[in-house]
Amino acid sequence: MRAIIRKELADHFSSTRFIIIMALIFMMSFLGANLASQGIKEALAAGGREYMEGRAFLLLFTASGALFPLTVCLALFGPLFGLVLGFDAINRERSNGTLSKILSQPIYRDEVILGKYFAGLITVALTLAALLILLGSFGLIGAGVVPTPEELARLLVFWFVSLVYIGFWLGLAIVFSIVFRSVATSALAAAALWILIAFFLPVLGQALGRAIAPTADPQRPTYEELAQQELVNQVVAKISPTGLYNQAAGVLLDPTNRGSSEAFQVAVSSRVNRILLNHFRGGLSFSQSVALMAPEFLILVGAALATFILAYLTFSRQEVRSI
Amino acid sequence: MEYVVETNELTKRYGRETVVKGLNLKVRAGEIFGFLGPNGAGKTTTLLMLLGLSEPSSGWARVLGHDPVKEPLAVKSKVGYLPENTGFYGDLTARENLEYVANLNRLVDFERRLEETLTLVGLIEVQKRLVSTFSRGMRQRLALAEVLIKKPGLVFLDEPTLGLDPEGITTILELIARLPVELGVSVILSSHLLHLVDKVAHRVAILNKGRLLAMGSVAELAQAVGLSEPNLEEVYQKYYKASGLEDAA
Numbered sequence: 001m002r003a004i005i006r007k008e009l010a011d012h013f014s015s016t017r018f019i020i021i022m023a024l025i026f027m028m029s030f031l032g033a034n035l036a037s038q039g040i041k042e043a044l045a046a047g048g049r050e051y052m053e054g055r056a057f058l059l060l061f062t063a064s065g066a067l068f069p070l071t072v073c074l075a076l077f078g079p080l081f082g083l084v085l086g087f088d089a090i091n092r093e094r095s096n097g098t099l100s101k102i103l104s105q106p107i108y109r110d111e112v113i114l115g116k117y118f119a120g121l122i123t124v125a126l127t128l129a130a131l132l133i134l135l136g137s138f139g140l141i142g143a144g145v146v147p148t149p150e151e152l153a154r155l156l157v158f159w160f161v162s163l164v165y166i167g168f169w170l171g172l173a174i175v176f177s178i179v180f181r182s183v184a185t186s187a188l189a190a191a192a193l194w195i196l197i198a199f200f201l202p203v204l205g206q207a208l209g210r211a212i213a214p215t216a217d218p219q220r221p222t223y224e225e226l227a228q229q230e231l232v233n234q235v236v237a238k239i240s241p242t243g244l245y246n247q248a249a250g251v252l253l254d255p256t257n258r259g260s261s262e263a264f265q266v267a268v269s270s271r272v273n274r275i276l277l278n279h280f281r282g283g284l285s286f287s288q289s290v291a292l293m294a295p296e297f298l299i300l301v302g303a304a305l306a307t308f309i310l311a312y313l314t315f316s317r318q319e320v321r322s323i
Numbered sequence: 324m325e326y327v328v329e330t331n332e333l334t335k336r337y338g339r340e341t342v343v344k345g346l347n348l349k350v351r352a353g354e355i356f357g358f359l360g361p362n363g364a365g366k367t368t369t370l371l372m373l374l375g376l377s378e379p380s381s382g383w384a385r386v387l388g389h390d391p392v393k394e395p396l397a398v399k400s401k402v403g404y405l406p407e408n409t410g411f412y413g414d415l416t417a418r419e420n421l422e423y424v425a426n427l428n429r430l431v432d433f434e435r436r437l438e439e440t441l442t443l444v445g446l447i448e449v450q451k452r453l454v455s456t457f458s459r460g461m462r463q464r465l466a467l468a469e470v471l472i473k474k475p476g477l478v479f480l481d482e483p484t485l486g487l488d489p490e491g492i493t494t495i496l497e498l499i500a501r502l503p504v505e506l507g508v509s510v511i512l513s514s515h516l517l518h519l520v521d522k523v524a525h526r527v528a529i530l531n532k533g534r535l536l537a538m539g540s541v542a543e544l545a546q547a548v549g550l551s552e553p554n555l556e557e558v559y560q561k562y563y564k565a566s567g568l569e570d571a572a
Contacts, residue, residue: 003426097410101469104374105427106400319337319377 001107004115005122012123017084022127025077026134029070033135036063037143044145057147058154060139061132062253070135071249074128074162075242076198081127082169083190085120090177090315091186113174113315117308120170125163132159150286157290158252161297164304165245169194171307178314198242205236205243241303244296251293255283324388327352327477327509328373332382335368335533342368344533345382350477350511350526353503357524358513359559365533366513367407370479373511374404387476400428403470403478403508407485413455417446417465420454424469436472444468444498460491467498477509478502484519492519499523521555529562536562 012018040059061070068076090113093099102112132155139145147155173190180186206229213228215221237243250257284292328350335343343365350356358366371377373386375395383390389397411420418437425433441447444464449457454465463483470478480499484492500523502508514520520527521541528538537544537558545553548561 003423003429006426007423096412097406097408098412100376100406101404101409101424102427103376104399104404104406105424106396106429107427108396 001111001115001118004102004107004112005119008116008119009122012085012119018123021077021081021084025073025081026131028068028073028077029131029135030138032069032073033060033138034142036060036069037139039063040139040143040145044143056143056145057136057139057151058253058255060135060143060145061155061158062250070131071246071253074165075246075249078162078166078245079169079194079198079242081124082120082166083173083187083194085123086116086170086173086177087186087190088177088183089116089120089174091181091183092177094181095183109316110312113312117171117174117311120174121163121167124166124170125159128159128162128166153286154252154255154289158249161245161248161252161293161300164297164300165241168241168300168304168307171304171311174311175307175314178311178318197240201236201240201243205233208236209233238296238299241300244300244303248293248296248300251284251289251296255285255289257284257289324352326350326385328356328384328386328511330369330373330382330384333369333372333379333384334381335365335372335377336380341380342533343372343379346530346533346535348528348535348538350509352509353507354525355499355503355510355512355523357520357527357555358511358530359515359517359520359527360530361515363532364515364530366530367481368533369530370404370481370511370513374398374402374479400473401476403473403475405466405470405478405480405483407481409466409469411454411457411462411465413453416451416453417441417457417468418450420465421450421468421472425472428473430473433472436474440468440472443471445494458491459486460488460494463487463491463495464498467495471502471506471508474506475508477511479511479513481513482515483512484514484516496523517555517559527555529559531563531566534566536566 036059040056040063044056063069090099093102099112103109136147136155140147172193173186176186176189177183180189209229209232212232213225215225237247326349328348330346330348333343333346333348334341342363346365346369348369358369360366368377372379373384373391375391375398378392383392386398387401389401391398412423415423418441421437421440422433425437430436438447441450444467446461446464446468449461454462457465467480467483470480483499484495487495496519499510499512502510512520512524524541526538526540527544529536529544537547539547540553541555541558542553544558544562545551548558548565550557550561
């Protein structure tokens with residue numbers, strides 16, 4: 001399996017598509033971080049040090065300026081990264097005539113799929129680590145903020161959550177590469193699913209919310225109506241890997257974020273209550289944030305495992321005559 | 324070991340279709356064994372079962388003393404397989420393609436073996452060229468090198484001369500003929516090009532619609548059907564007519 005992983009890693013890091021998608025993610029993240037670091041510098045100069053205590057460094061990755069912050073960038077383009085690494089993993093070998101050659105060597109069939117999956121995961125892990133380190137260094141130099149150990153711990157868990165999230169898409173792409181014989185069909189199916197989940201599902205959640213809990217007076221919606229709509233939104237977000245990732249990443253990188261339950265509370269509480277809630281609440285500790293995002297993270301892990309197992313079983317049971 | 328391949332009532336079914344029917348084969352050590360039949364005769368399916376890549380529906384096989392179903396890795400480490408229309412990584416050099424196969428076989432210190440194999444197939448001078456620049460004939464010789472790098476005891480060559488020009492065919496056939504003599508490798512040569520097999524094979528088996536029609540040397544088979552001159556083309560046609568399956572040829 002080591003030979004396959006080595007070969008796949010070399011292929012990934014030297015492929016043009018990898019360089020293009022990486023350039024896109026790095027460029028957007030850096031632009032976002034640049035704007036965020038300027039904002040942090042200004043806020044610190046204006047005396048906001050106390051307010052940003054323990055999360056100034058994390059703001060580099062989450063603060064939204066004129067562009068996407070890293071978390072949103074990864075939520076949207078991370079799937080594309082996973083899909084690009086896997087959509088032709090098997091059918092490319094099949095159409096090149098190299099799959100039967102590999103399988104006739106003294107290796108188990110599992111090793112082919114495991115090798116390709118792990119090589120993809122290693123590529124994602126290394127790229128994400130490089131991105132976080134570069135952005136962090138950028139923050140250190142640009143904004144002059146030094147990360148606390150807790151912030152570093154949050155970033156480490158965020159790296160792992162992102163890896164699992166992109167791993168889900170990688171597994172899905174490999175399934176497509178096994179099921180579809182044509183590389184073009186596999187790419188098209190993967191892209192269609194990405195667009196559906198990343199862009200249409202959130203819109204669908206809002207539309208469903210409005211359909212299930214319509215507002216009697218659209219100009220003055222009641223808190224109950226808003227709460228019901230938010231509830232539907234959350235249910236839809238729970239079936240979307242992108243929604244789950246957004247929630248988990250939001251809680252991890254922003255200690256004041258209380259996850260989906262907070263959105264629900266805010267929706268049902270009165271305006272005065274919300275102001276009071278924001279004024280008096282403190283940041284969550286690292287362990288509290290981890291505990292809060294655990295359900296979303298576990299669902300993501302389950303989904304990533306499910307796609308990998310599906311790829312594994314589909315490939316293992318495929319008759320060699322059709323390979 | 325007298326026989327490198329032995330099968331008993333080997334059968335393969337895909338759903339209701341039986342593609343290999345009760346095959347009884349015996350391939351001797353050190354021989355070039357021609358495996359003949361038209362497209363769809365069941366030749367490739369049989370090779371896949373012998374290699375442990377496809378499980379028989381019934382019957383059994385022994386390859387170099389191993390059961391391909393229970394010990395596929397033992398079989399694949401001793402048997403080289405050149406599939407029909409084999410492919411390469413065009414963005415890698417000939418040497419890198421060969422190194423990848425050597426790594427898949429977990430070979431250690433294979434540098435010398437690599438040089439020897441590339442010399443044997445006549446590609447040592449172009450080993451650092453990208454495979455995408457290779458002619459069909461050169462690719463086929465590289466495919467043969469990939470089969471031989473593990474020093475197999477037996478090789479399965481599935482239509483190795485397909486798409487080659489006459490010069491390429493001659494080169495490949497000469498290489499195949501040298502294998503038992505110089506390397507002690509037994510060869511199963513699957514092809515539907517009878518005149519080519521006739522040049523190198525010691526014995527042949529004729530298959531059609533998954534059924535074994537005949538097995539033996541060309542001279543033996545010619546004698547059995549009353550031909551005075553041992554000629555594979557004529558032998559083949561005689562067996563077809565006798566089997567009543569000539570429509571498939």
